[in-house]
Amino acid sequence: MNKQNSLLGFLLIGLGAYFFLRHLNIPELSPFYSWPSLILVIGGSFLLHSYIAKDYTNLFTGALLFGFGLHFLAVQHFPFWIDHWASYLLIIGIAFLLHYQKTKHNLIPALVLLGLGLFALFTPTTPMWLLWVQQIFDLIESFWPLVIIGFGIYLLKKK
Numbered sequence: 001m002n003k004q005n006s007l008l009g010f011l012l013i014g015l016g017a018y019f020f021l022r023h024l025n026i027p028e029l030s031p032f033y034s035w036p037s038l039i040l041v042i043g044g045s046f047l048l049h050s051y052i053a054k055d056y057t058n059l060f061t062g063a064l065l066f067g068f069g070l071h072f073l074a075v076q077h078f079p080f081w082i083d084h085w086a087s088y089l090l091i092i093g094i095a096f097l098l099h100y101q102k103t104k105h106n107l108i109p110a111l112v113l114l115g116l117g118l119f120a121l122f123t124p125t126t127p128m129w130l131l132w133v134q135q136i137f138d139l140i141e142s143f144w145p146l147v148i149i150g151f152g153i154y155l156l157k158k159k
């Protein structure tokens with residue numbers, strides 16, 4: 001398999017399958033024809049590419065997109081799913097942990113984010129010193145398209 005083209009191949013297969021199933025208009029799948037499903041497919045493509053091609057440069061991105069897509073999809077369809085700002089910290093921490101598993105880099109951010117996320121998720125009330133994090137995530141939820149645009153610009157400028 002050509003490592004260079006595998007990411008594009010997985011993306012095209014995933015997106016093609018998504019749009020083909022949408023075109024078939026299967027009633028049981030209609031709740032999944034949404035933008036979180038697209039994020040899930042794109043993240044899954046990055047993860048497949050990373051693990052199959054053994055090119056772990058896109059592992060963090062894939063885990064992040066897959067995690068956010070799964071979270072947003074589950075919030076819409078499963079009433080038991082927790083919709084709390086700390087779940088974003090957990091998703092980012094898990095992405096760092098998966099990246100660390102293969103590259104042996106970024107263990108400290110993974111453990112800090114996982115610890116903070118678990119602490120914030122399981123405390124009955126948010127401590128006063130942690131309210132600023134909740135306010136930041138509330139702001140990000142309001143302006144998340146701008147955050148994505150900013151991250152894209154950062155990736156383009158990064159060497």
